[in-house]
Amino acid sequence: MFYFEDDKKENCLFVTIPKEIKYDFEFLASISELMKKAQELSCKEIRVSYENKAVNFSKMSAGYLYNTLRFLARKRNVFLRKPLYQVFNEKVQHSGGEKFRKIDLEKEALSPIQQCYQISGDNEVERTVQILVEFILEHNLILENAKEFLITTIGEIFSNAFNHSDEKEVFFMYDIEFRKPDIFLVINVTDYGKTIIHNVQNYQREMYGLEMESTECIRWAFGKGNTTRRGSGGYGLPTLVNYINEIQGELLIFSGDTIYTLGKEERLFSSEGNFSGTSVTMRIPLFNTNSAFMYDERRNKIVSIDLDKI
Amino acid sequence: MKEILIKNYIAGDTAVSYEDGKKCQYDIVKSVEQGEKIILDFSGIDYVITAFLNPVIGDLILEKGDGVMKFIGIKNANESIIKKIKLVRDGALVKREDLEE
Secondary structure (H helix, E strand, O other): OOEEEEEOOOOEEEEEEOOEEOOOHHHHHHHHHHHHHHHHOOOOEEEEEEOOOOOEEOHHHHHHHHHHHHHHOOOOEEEEOHHHHHHHHHHEEEEEHHHOOOOOHHHHHOOOOEEEEEEOHHHHHHHHHHHHHHHHHHHOOOOOOHHHHHHHHHHHHHHHHHHHHOOOOEEEEEEEEEEOOEEEEEEEEEEOOOOHHHHHHHHHHHHHOOOOOHHHHHHHHOOOOOOOOOOOOOOHHHHHHHHHHHOOOEEEEEEEEEEEEEOOOEEEEEEEEEEEEEEEEEEEEEEEOOOOEEEEOOOOEEEEEOHHHO | OEEEEHHHHOOOOEEOOHHHHHHHHHHHHHHHHOOOOEEEEOOOOOEEOHHHHHHHHHHHHHHHOHHHHHHEEEEOOOHHHHHHHHHHHHHHHHHHHHHHO
């Protein structure tokens, strides 16, 4: 998907972005390849260009790519060709967690702008979860015990991100996704710290002198009571999986060089490159438009909900 | 007997922080070491996640042994909280057995 070229003399990595990007496995694999190349080449500069001026990014992919480039820019210079800079400028708004406000489905969630938040500390986590809970309680027609569901799932995701990555800040994004006939709330939490693989491999090596494969590490991390902490733990991931299964949602975890997905089926596989951190995406079904809900695709607007279908 | 109100360690009705759990555990240990029975009162708490319960229940059992359970009572916890307490307690008991072997 992304095209890479490096100039060793200039110590520079050139990245070409395709015309269209969707938030999918191929995109995530490209992100991991980008991070791998940036690390391997220890380049001082990354120049990001495009295949075609008319770049078309989905909101979530624009936000994700922007976050990744911001992360890479911590240690090197990152330059974007002008239309790309414009795309990010138009599509992605970045702010601290304290700016996260009540979600207005009509005004915000359907807008073309992807909001990204940098969350730090327990207060911002609690606030974020609370706002999402309010949103779900107002708009959800499918989830039972929505509050319990969200607090547990998002709470466990944030808790893992802060307690295992050794990072003080994590990135958070959400989107409302239309996949006929269903509407989903998509939530992504990404940290650029220690990966699940790194932590499990270290733990296994130190405790039992074992060398573990990446996919084995993820499988181990999902086992009830398995934790790299010295003490009680290891219930967050299995609890998350149980809740996602209950609502027939989807879960995607990308950590190091391994991707785990849970949807119609559970899959675990090696990715093309190495993602320097852990990214968790959760897709929660909100409505089924066939049964209750009228969505005008042309106007990108929710029209009505039938009284007898609620 | 001493009552520990979980609400005093968190803001709102949701216990999601490991750090808050650690603070609570510190107070529990202080009392238990004096041979005092503790009642953990969950009134006003609607939701917890396992990260909060790990220090409060799990680490306590791992550090003090399963005998500590005689000194801990639970009050005003809803069904979902009890389910999670059981999950963390049972996991800690298994780990404790492994440690003793």
